[in-house]
Amino acid sequence: EDYDGPPVVGDYLTALPHLKPLDYEGNRTHHVRLDTFAQEVEVAPGYSFTAWTYGGSVPGPTLHVREGDRVVFTMKNRSDEEVVVTKPIRGGAPYFAQLQQNPYQKNAPAISPVPHSMDFHSGTVAADDKWRTIAPGESIEFEWVANYPGVYMYHCGTPSVLMHTAMGQYGAVVVSPREGFPTDDKVDHEFVIVQSEFYLTEDGDGYRYDHQAALDRNPSHVTFNGHVNALNATPLRAKAGDRVRLYLLNAGPSDTSSFHVIGAIFDRVWYEGNVENEWRGMQTVLLGASNSAVMEFIVPEPGAYKLVDHEFADAERGAVGTLIAEPR
Amino acid sequence: EDYDGPPVVGDYLTALPHLKPLDYEGNRTHHVRLDTFAQEVEVAPGYSFTAWTYGGSVPGPTLHVREGDRVVFTMKNRSDEEVVVTKPIRGGAPYFAQLQQNPYQKNAPAISPVPHSMDFHSGTVAADDKWRTIAPGESIEFEWVANYPGVYMYHCGTPSVLMHTAMGQYGAVVVSPREGFPTDDKVDHEFVIVQSEFYLTEDGDGYRYDHQAALDRNPSHVTFNGHVNALNATPLRAKAGDRVRLYLLNAGPSDTSSFHVIGAIFDRVWYEGNVENEWRGMQTVLLGASNSAVMEFIVPEPGAYKLVDHEFADAERGAVGTLIAEPR
Amino acid sequence: EDYDGPPVVGDYLTALPHLKPLDYEGNRTHHVRLDTFAQEVEVAPGYSFTAWTYGGSVPGPTLHVREGDRVVFTMKNRSDEEVVVTKPIRGGAPYFAQLQQNPYQKNAPAISPVPHSMDFHSGTVAADDKWRTIAPGESIEFEWVANYPGVYMYHCGTPSVLMHTAMGQYGAVVVSPREGFPTDDKVDHEFVIVQSEFYLTEDGDGYRYDHQAALDRNPSHVTFNGHVNALNATPLRAKAGDRVRLYLLNAGPSDTSSFHVIGAIFDRVWYEGNVENEWRGMQTVLLGASNSAVMEFIVPEPGAYKLVDHEFADAERGAVGTLIAEPR
Ligand SMILES: [Cu+2]
Ligand SMILES: [Cu+2]
Ligand SMILES: [Cu+2]
Ligand SMILES: [Cu+2]
Ligand SMILES: [Cu+2]
Ligand SMILES: [Cu+2]
Ligand code: NA
Ligand code: NA
Ligand code: NA
Ligand code: NA
Ligand code: NA
Ligand code: NA
Ligand SMILES: [Zn+2]
Ligand SMILES: [Zn+2]
Ligand SMILES: [Zn+2]
Ligand SMILES: [Zn+2]
Ligand SMILES: [Zn+2]
Ligand SMILES: [Zn+2]
Ligand SMILES: [Zn+2]
Ligand SMILES: [Zn+2]
Ligand SMILES: [Zn+2]
Structure with a gap:
């Protein structure tokens, strides 16, 4: 072409x-x-x-x-x-x-x-x-x-x-979904998050992909939206009382995600984003590699809410984000 | 005896x-x-x-x-x-x-x-x-x-x-199940797949089980039905338009499976094979060690469909199979 | 203070x-x-x-x-x-x-x-x-x-x-739950189990936490209730025919749990302990880090029932317990 x-x-x-x-x-x-x-x-x-x-x-x-x-x-x-x-x-x-x-x-x-x-x-x-x-x-x-x-x-x-x-x-x-989600009228903000691992090793004065590390499931970084600061340098923003919807994809390539928002509980979760697969009241949503979920929570009060892969070895490698909630 | x-x-x-x-x-x-x-x-x-x-x-x-x-x-x-x-x-x-x-x-x-x-x-x-x-x-x-x-x-x-x-x-x-699955009348083919890891190390001119590798969750091979070619040398066979049912067991002994069929979406999934645990429209099914699922998909058109553990480190170690669909 | x-x-x-x-x-x-x-x-x-x-x-x-x-x-x-x-x-x-x-x-x-x-x-x-x-x-x-x-x-x-x-x-x-679980009247015993990993390394003549091992997801021990013998030295006790309810939290910090009771099938499982997230007839329950479940099984007969993380690398590192069932 x-x-x-x-x-x-x-x-x-x-x-x-x-x-x-x-x-x-x-x-x-x-x-x-x-x-x-x-x-x-x-x-x-x-x-x-x-x-x-x-x-x-x-x-x-x-x-x-x-x-x-x-x-x-x-x-x-x-x-x-x-x-x-x-x-x-x-x-x-x-x-x-x-x-x-x-x-x-x-x-x-x-x-x-x-x-x-x-x-x-x-x-x-x-x-x-x-x-x-x-x-x-x-x-x-x-x-x-x-x-x-x-x-x-x-x-x-x-x-x-x-x-x-x-x-x-x-x-x-x-x-x-063709008929929408039952909460569509109540959602104040929606955001898309993609979790993924990187397998980098030093190469001269830069970095390159390390295939053996990927085979060994030994990531150098685990990120939301591709950068350890992606959801920190430009945090997600909402107001106290808002219903926030997250579309979360765990892209892997190999690891699971145990997704959690510190200070919040997911009011509704639709596994794989299908409106028929509904869970309620979840602290943490476990996703395999190429699994996904739509998740909603109500922001309880003004403040800073951290998003993490609660597999803390992965949070430590970068899987952390922030949502800032202003007063209503 | x-x-x-x-x-x-x-x-x-x-x-x-x-x-x-x-x-x-x-x-x-x-x-x-x-x-x-x-x-x-x-x-x-x-x-x-x-x-x-x-x-x-x-x-x-x-x-x-x-x-x-x-x-x-x-x-x-x-x-x-x-x-x-x-x-x-x-x-x-x-x-x-x-x-x-x-x-x-x-x-x-x-x-x-x-x-x-x-x-x-x-x-x-x-x-x-x-x-x-x-x-x-x-x-x-x-x-x-x-x-x-x-x-x-x-x-x-x-x-x-x-x-x-x-x-x-x-x-x-x-x-x-005693009363069957709701789709029993529509299923054209059913296949059983067991995923498992092997932990082999060289031993003279052959191989033997490596207990330390098993403890370290460091498999040499991950397979469907016991051999990296089991579902390739003799692929699963169906026709375009068929409803295919898979009975999948992840035998471990330690790893999860994020099971996916490339080109397909699971129309119905029954977690652990229990007809009361139904999910719809799944791209990927996450199973723990000794977890299972019954999964159905409709073959969209003639062609070759790859079955994978979408934890790609495991696919790379052998967890790949094939379903060949002939024209109707 | x-x-x-x-x-x-x-x-x-x-x-x-x-x-x-x-x-x-x-x-x-x-x-x-x-x-x-x-x-x-x-x-x-x-x-x-x-x-x-x-x-x-x-x-x-x-x-x-x-x-x-x-x-x-x-x-x-x-x-x-x-x-x-x-x-x-x-x-x-x-x-x-x-x-x-x-x-x-x-x-x-x-x-x-x-x-x-x-x-x-x-x-x-x-x-x-x-x-x-x-x-x-x-x-x-x-x-x-x-x-x-x-x-x-x-x-x-x-x-x-x-x-x-x-x-x-x-x-x-x-x-x-405010209105209880549907089986509340039938439950004979309830127990709380917390699974977690430890990352210990030698330090003089004792042990200390090894941060690199934790980053590498390489636990020295995986336990129920904090000690490899916690549910063995003092096993859980029930009678044949009892309905036993377990409240299970997988505290991680990083690993999944594929929880299973040897000899039993979970009659009811409520994912995350929420009464609206019900599964039936589960051999094994997969939990992420900071995931939980309420699980019930009926003790089939007198005997000893082992509780395990069926990720056997973790069972081998200590994630084993026992329930002793006396005759009715
Ligand atoms: Cu490419
Ligand atoms: Cu937490
Ligand atoms: Cu044997
Ligand atoms: Cu894919
Ligand atoms: Cu502290
Ligand atoms: Cu078993
Ligand atoms: Na992760
Ligand atoms: Na919280
Ligand atoms: Na796997
Ligand atoms: Na696909
Ligand atoms: Na574990
Ligand atoms: Na059993
Ligand atoms: Zn926007
Ligand atoms: Zn807002
Ligand atoms: Zn993870
Ligand atoms: Zn056959
Ligand atoms: Zn056919
Ligand atoms: Zn896997
Ligand atoms: Zn007590
Ligand atoms: Zn009793
Ligand atoms: Zn485990």
């Missing part, structure tokens, strides 16, 4: 923790582009590496659709190009403007020509066809329908899948 | 991934024999070790019964005998013929005289009595009733239990 | 595995004190270390309240004092008499002056205010209301939280 336009296109593609509201009725066909290319990204202060990305960030953009919507998807493998995402991009998704506001994002173009692919957990298709691998310079186009509501992982499925995901190729798709 | 007949006896005992349909009405008493003895087995190309087995394979045979059925169980500890399972066995269970069709099975008799026992998670009994340890040459007989539907683990409970299970002594019992 | 009275005060504070029945109607305000101080504790025969404790044991006392109750809580940081808990204490909670009956408890006073805090998962509050850190010699008082039923963790939230919890600062709060 001879394309050098915006690498992320689509009205419902946002940067974490944002979710674009579905401002349309009924079903819709979304034309979505998400190119893949290398990028220098920072995971923690002083820890940068050349990541393989979708759209230039790790995790990639979040796509929001409604159950029953159709997605016409295009991806170009631009891993052999220097792609800049830190300047305003005409015709691109809302994602770019949001990404550029994140103070912890220090993305810079990089070249790392590698075959890649795209696997949307939200689609039900023959993976050997739709999710097939394409070489640098090639493009792929395919369609899928959001048959089931939920919070889904997308990621590169090219072997070694452990390597391609740990290198940064993953993100979230939120498929909102 | 003076017995040298078939080491596996019973009409409802099959080799993985097969499940014998319950072709009888109401309840029944099953007379089941499952002898325990050593066997050389292969876990991955080039990786063989002397395993402790039930019936000669790792995992052992799958038993299928109905909720309310009674099982009269006999086991002889034949770990001091060379028992051959790769030749036709008269009067034995359907298990043998199926086992012999598996191209990745290269079983060979071995001697490793050790005390063993049998613990059926499907039975509710005093374990210090029924699940007691017997010496080589001894036999045990006991009964249990399938009081609860589900997909259950059986395994050796002799200390070190970590060692006895990691050496290969485990398998699955499927207890189908 | 100028206080040197009993370090644990409150009528509904007991030592594991005891739970004080709620012998009052409707709601109540509980005045609870739980001081924090160092103590030499034993985790396994020969393995003692200077722990940071609430009330002198690891895990600390269990608090029982009803949904809707108010807790007025006081804690003094007495980590700079030698506090004795092995002698009768006038005006103290029932906890002390129970603790002193445990043969595996060899607690002895120790001094380790460190800032600490208290985080009750059962409360919904601004954590930066209520759960704030206090220096040795200081006291804190705050209130919370038990808005949601469940089995909750409490723990020190002072950084490094991994260190403060792994050093011993955690315990359980049981918030019984």
